[in-house]
Amino acid sequence: MPSALAAIQSQVSEAKFSKRQQEVLSAVLNLIVREGGSLTMERVAKSASCSKETLYKWFGDRQGLLTATVQWQALKVQVSPLDGSTLDEATLMSTLVGFARDWLAVLTGDVSIALNRMAISQAGSASSGLGSIVLKNGPFAMRRRLLPVLMLGRNAGHLEFKDGDEAFSCFFGLVVRDIQIRVLLGEDVSLDEAQIVREAEAATRQFFALYGKKIKLKSTK
Amino acid sequence: MPSALAAIQSQVSEAKFSKRQQEVLSAVLNLIVREGGSLTMERVAKSASCSKETLYKWFGDRQGLLTATVQWQALKVQVSPLDGSTLDEATLMSTLVGFARDWLAVLTGDVSIALNRMAISQAGSASSGLGSIVLKNGPFAMRRRLLPVLMLGRNAGHLEFKDGDEAFSCFFGLVVRDIQIRVLLGEDVSLDEAQIVREAEAATRQFFALYGKKIKLKSTK
DNA sequence: CTGGTACCGTACGGTACGGTTCGGCAACAC
DNA sequence: GTGTTGCCGAACCGTACCGTACGGTACCAG
The missing domain is CATH 1.10.357.10 (Tetracycline Repressor, domain 2)
Structure with missing residues (x-):
């Protein structure tokens, strides 16, 4: 799990989000987990130490930020399909x-x-x-x-x-x-x-x- | 269902909510079903043809209005337990x-x-x-x-x-x-x-x- | 007629939040 | 040096909404 998964993760998601952007998304995820739905752009900016302007430039929208977070999390969870052609x-x-x-x-x-x-x-x-x-x-x-x-x-x-x-x-x-x-x-x-x-x-x-x-x-x- | 349920419903819930209050709660339920979570006190008042002041007097709070609605709906759904002591x-x-x-x-x-x-x-x-x-x-x-x-x-x-x-x-x-x-x-x-x-x-x-x-x-x- | 009660409609204060704009700063280009 | 770019921090604007207050009305009691 450690290396293989990490490899897939970085390879796939790095194509979509930059390092810094992923830091922001991670902060968003933490906020969602901790505070539930009451998630404000200001708190995201504060928590990720970035400006709201940057948030809007990168993700366009509050909705865009949320969907980006969900998609990014989905990438992390993806698992390789099993191969076995025969199994007892x-x-x-x-x-x-x-x-x-x-x-x-x-x-x-x-x-x-x-x-x-x-x-x-x-x-x-x-x-x-x-x-x-x-x-x-x-x-x-x-x-x-x-x-x-x-x-x-x-x-x-x-x-x-x-x-x-x-x-x-x-x-x-x-x-x-x-x-x-x-x-x-x-x-x-x-x-x-x-x-x-x-x-x-x-x-x-x-x-x-x-x-x-x-x-x-x-x-x- | 028609008479027996109605009897139970009126007998139980009438003790808790007046006729007019139930009209309001019914309007709230309709709004929730139609518009989802975006439910404002003003729209409730408009939809139920009552004043916001009355809403706050009766239910104290937005939260109180919601819980009252859910409880009221729960009463309507209650069903009599079956009786049979033996069953094939x-x-x-x-x-x-x-x-x-x-x-x-x-x-x-x-x-x-x-x-x-x-x-x-x-x-x-x-x-x-x-x-x-x-x-x-x-x-x-x-x-x-x-x-x-x-x-x-x-x-x-x-x-x-x-x-x-x-x-x-x-x-x-x-x-x-x-x-x-x-x-x-x-x-x-x-x-x-x-x-x-x-x-x-x-x-x-x-x-x-x-x-x-x-x-x-x-x-x- | 007078007072009281219950309610409606609406307007208002306060606040929270989404989204925009502006100043500043660091890095890099030339 | 002078742009130019990318970002941060903060101030700002418009709006939506909760909760309250006030005026007006209908009804009942005496």
Whole structure:
């Protein structure tokens, strides 16, 4: 994670934002996490030690600053797609558990909560595109990463399903349950690492119970 | 629904808010649904044909007006708990399907979306209690209504689970999946009545596959 | 008729914030 | 030296909005 991810990050995002600009965006992100939606340009300028004029010159707009921040954060989170062309049942399961674990950790993290809150509060009025960005890097990204895995699992004969989207959707539900809506609404759902792992394993087990190849039932039927 | 619900509604909420006040709250709710979070006292006054002074006299505060609106809406949604002391498997299933159907219909409804957005956007800063109200009338209310049903189902021998909360949580996930977060983020998830019914039935079927009494597996093992 | 109460409509004060402008300063070009 | 550029800090402007206050009206009590 340390070098590879950092390499991707710098290579991709440096093309889009200069070093100094990234410092500003980082300050914005910290402010969003700490103070929630009440984010003023003046406080951003103060916190990043830059002038408001520069903010407007670089990002054009308050909205532009926010979307830039969200996009920049999205870049940092991007992960390389897995490669395996064949996978046995054990690695399939552990892959799914890994997905679930990462996802739960992200969901309950400060940054995700703050950004989702901001995007949701803007999704109502002024179709800001900010919601769609979070959407694209939230559920949609998970689906884009997970679907190939599920397909490989089906091709390898470990999974059975007609519709991949439906299978993904089910896995999502089993993992996330009501956790995300509760943290977004302000409940203090404190999950330590051990609990997250347990939840992830339970969800994966249930998913296999639903979509794993059912050898036993065929014999009884 | 028409007479019984209206009776409960008037009897409960009339004790808390006068007729005129409820008109005002209804106007507030309409504004929230239509215009999202950008809700000013002046527009409320204009829309409800009342003076701002009256608003402040009645509700004290902008925050007070919002919480009163949310509470009032919560009262309208309250449903009588089911009574059945014994239930066969068919009615258990249809009860669960009914729950799922209602829940999906509510989740994708304008009012729920608007109120959840508002509560979430306030949950970050200024612990307004508004989030906890929505929480109490959202996931928690569903759990409070559903847990007894699950317990009855277990007592009757149709379901098997250790932890009721965990079973509920799983049912929630199977029903809601990623739908709620997507609509909150602004995606247009249009579900007609038929689709909702299909989703509800599929989720219930999956729930029974996970927590229904497994007679077959015991024989094979 | 007089006083009181409850309410509407509107105008006002205060403040917060988005966005613009200006002075100053450092670095670099020539 | 004299521009020119890029940025910071701060002052400034217009506007939106919360909360309050005041005048006016309808209704009821005595």
